Amino acid sequence: QAFFKPISNAAPPSPTKRHNKISVIGAGNVGMAIAQTILTQDLTDELVIVDNKPDKLRGEMLDLQHAAAFLPRVKINSSVEYSVTAGSDLCIVTAGARQNPGESRLNLLQRNLDLFKTIIPPLARYSPETVLVIVSNPVDVLTYIAWKLSGFPSNRIIGSGTNLDSSRFRFLIADHLQVNAQDVQACIVGEHGDSSVALWSSISVGGVPILSFLENQQIAYEKETLENIHKTVINSAYEVISLKGYTSWAIGYSVASLARSIIRDQRKIHPVSVLAKGFYGIGDVEVFLSLPAQLGRGGVLGVTNVHMNEEEEQRLRDSAKTIMEVQTQLGI
Ligand code: 6V0
Numbered sequence: 001q002a003f004f005k006p007i008s009n010a011a012p013p014s015p016t017k018r019h020n021k022i023s024v025i026g027a028g029n030v031g032m033a034i035a036q037t038i039l040t041q042d043l044t045d046e047l048v049i050v051d052n053k054p055d056k057l058r059g060e061m062l063d064l065q066h067a068a069a070f071l072p073r074v075k076i077n078s079s080v081e082y083s084v085t086a087g088s089d090l091c092i093v094t095a096g097a098r099q100n101p102g103e104s105r106l107n108l109l110q111r112n113l114d115l116f117k118t119i120i121p122p123l124a125r126y127s128p129e130t131v132l133v134i135v136s137n138p139v140d141v142l143t144y145i146a147w148k149l150s151g152f153p154s155n156r157i158i159g160s161g162t163n164l165d166s167s168r169f170r171f172l173i174a175d176h177l178q179v180n181a182q183d184v185q186a187c188i189v190g191e192h193g194d195s196s197v198a199l200w201s202s203i204s205v206g207g208v209p210i211l212s213f214l215e216n217q218q219i220a221y222e223k224e225t226l227e228n229i230h231k232t233v234i235n236s237a238y239e240v241i242s243l244k245g246y247t248s249w250a251i252g253y254s255v256a257s258l259a260r261s262i263i264r265d266q267r268k269i270h271p272v273s274v275l276a277k278g279f280y281g282i283g284d285v286e287v288f289l290s291l292p293a294q295l296g297r298g299g300v301l302g303v304t305n306v307h308m309n310e311e312e313e314q315r316l317r318d319s320a321k322t323i324m325e326v327q328t329q330l331g332i
Pocket residue numbers: 025026027028029030031050051052053094095096097098115118119134135136137138139160161164192246247251
């Protein structure tokens with residue numbers, strides 16, 4: 001006798017209900033933090049993890065599957081083969097080579113370029129309609145490489161970029177002003193790294209531009225204090241890595257927020273790495289760097305025209321130059 005007695009004459013499931021599938025490539029600290037945040041936020045019906053270490057991968061998959069009693073019903077699968085990713089709506093790439101002691105940044109990048117040659121083409125082949133989100137570092141150059149290797153239109157290639165830097169920035173401003181970080185509108189653009197650009201001129205707290213807010217609160221406007229907040233943002237990752245060995249929770253939430261905007265077509269604006277050609281006076285150069293971009297089901301829907309003063313625009317162009325120089329050195 002069947003345990004479950006079906007309802008007779010039940011209507012078939014609605015054909016309009018979309019089934020979502022997200023694949024995460026790389027089951028390291030970052031990949032697993034992203035996977036678990038996606039699961040707890042109920043963002044997908046099917047989650048796939050790919051890594052080239054089969055035992056570690058199976059261990060991570062089982063560990064997540066064993067949480068089934070506490071999570072929404074999600075199919076969780078993993079494999080070292082890319083066929084498992086077929087038909088994904090979103091593919092998130094976190095696989096990356098680790099920097100060897102004394103290894104130059106350029107050498108590491110060359111190794112990651114070789115790695116991406118084995119990852120991106122099969123992902124694109126098995127999911128020709130997917131949106132690709134790149135997390136592996138250096139994220140801006142690797143996003144450009146993923147664009148070239150995938151052959152996808154640029155609106156379907158996104159680097160996680162300064163979405164995380166901007167969250168750190170909002171946290172530090174909120175902490176400084178003793179307000180809620182969700183009330184702080186603040187954005188870091190440009191390179192995810194040392195040449196990132198803090199857009200001070202467009203920051204607001206609860207709708208009030210920050211500079212007049214500081215005046216109203218009679219907090220002395222000190223450019224140096226603001227610059228120090230930006231420096232702290234730039235050093236954040238180094239600090240966390242030196243203390244715990246890697247970063248994971250914040251990047252997990254950061255990428256899950258991108259996944260939500262894309263999969264649920266939220267049309268939210270995120271500072272993420274997009275093809276910057278033609279925006280903000282960057283000109284004709286083919287670089288990916290972070291700009292405030294609106295994300296939805298189709299990937300990047302547009303780039304917001306935020307106000308930047310001359311100094312900020314110049315810094316953004318310098319950031320583009322820094323990334324371009326790396327690409328030239330790599331010969332790509
Ligand atoms: P990790 O813990 O070493 O994980 C990397 C994973 O990639 C490992 O599980 C490897 O087995 C796997 N891997 C290596 N080669 C392959 C391959 N060919 N195919 C499939 N899998 C492979 O590193 P961690 O998870 O800490 O970091 C991953 C990447 O994210 C690094 O490049 C970081 O620099 C980058 N981050 C980017 C951030 C951002 O804001 N963009 C933030 C944090 C980390």
